[in-house]
């Protein structure tokens with residue numbers, strides 16, 4: 001096993017331990033499911049299947065019910081997400097000003113589709129409705145940074161700022 005794999009393994013164990021602690025804390029509480037899912041997602045960055053199985057077991061809630069909750073709320077993610085989440089606005093103002101060309105450019109540059117994550121887990125692309133900065137249309141956010149008045153040509157340079 002390489003050093004890299006070893007460190008990933010250790011990191012994974014630490015996360016599993018954190019989940020155990022979390023479940024120990026919430027096991028007896030009523031209405032714990034949503035906060036536990038939120039905190040578990042903070043630990044892993046998403047909700048891996050084995051974590052959901054453990055949550056089901058410890059909180060004594062059927063796994064199918066947990067999947068129902070996770071798929072209902074947009075805040076929960078069943079797949080790993082990138083270090084940087086790009087949210088490109090497809091609201092009316094942005095759409096009118098060329099928002100779809102921006103999404104297309106990002107898809108071409110990163111070779112992923114809307115909702116997908118690059119294989120190196122660097123970027124996740126999501127198109128969203130109005131980001132509340134219509135005056136800056138077309139707009140995208142990368143994590144907490146807002147980038148407005150975008151042009152197709154500016155996109156590559158902006159992405160390159162994120163390492």
Ligand code: FES
Pocket residue numbers: 089090091092093094095129130131132133134135137138139
């Ligand atoms: S429509 Fe894009 S920010 Fe409002």
